[in-house]
Amino acid sequence: MGALGTPGTRDTGYRGHQAVSHIHRVPDGTRLLHTTPACLKTRAARVRVGKGDKPVTYEEAHGPHYIGHRKGWLSLHTGNLCDEAGAAERALEDAFLRRFLRGTFPGALADAPVLRRRGNVLVLSAALTRALPPPKLYFLLGYTETLLGHFYKCPVRLELQTLPVRVPYKYL
């Protein structure tokens, strides 16, 4: 004690055996909170909340951490399993196929297409709105299957289902 009184000494805070009396009991239930800055919130694969006028499907409404719990897989292949090869090739093919389908049926896709690979066969399942008349739809179906079959050198099957209206799960 007497740290301030004597000249030439600095108060280093060391009280020696007197230190114990200065510890205050921490009240139970307090925790330090670490917040991230607002610009680094995760934005992957989720639709941000807006004014409430944006209709969103069940698939889009749930974020990627719900895959396996509330959501299923959109692309089914064995590339990502343990000790299996071909993950990068499948991912590239999936990206191209989704872009291709989005371009071939502009504005008509109701939900994300599901891509499945069984052996050599590639099965694309898509739900469409009834924006196009059936003859055009059948032409586009044949066109997609032939073109993708020749491009990827494997049998491609496109299974389409038409819905009257794009059904929203909720509005964000």
Next chain:
Amino acid sequence: NLMGVRLAGSHVDTQEPKTNPLVSISDEPETLYKRLSLLVKSHDKAVLESYEYFAVLAANELGISVEKVYNPPKTIERLTLLKSVHIYKKHRVQYEMRTHYLCLELKHLTSSTAAVYLEYVQRNLPEGVAMEVKKTKIEKIPEHIREPVWDTLPQVEETEVKS
């Protein structure tokens, strides 16, 4: 006359034995498998359970004895990547890939039974499911080790060695 009409299209009078072109009979002795081990991998546990029911049912229908069906523990492959494109090294994002396993062990199969079962079960593998097959073959003991060596050597009279 009516009898003739009834028998006109039937094969009553043909004496040829019916041979299925898909079944081939050969005289070679079949390789015997002591154990056939199937390891099925998937990301989805529900798919594996459904496939287990299907594979066990198929084995029972074909008369194959199922030794053991169990689930080895799952493997989780985790990646920790940077969350941002440019800087912010302290903020990362973690991804994981879970692989669930199902092990099916069948015992005492012949090669043709194994071929039929495997073909059926593999044609009906769901998408996103992989399978590894391990076969344990039974072979006869080779000629040169069938009898112990000490029986084949000529008898040698034992002489006492004094050390």
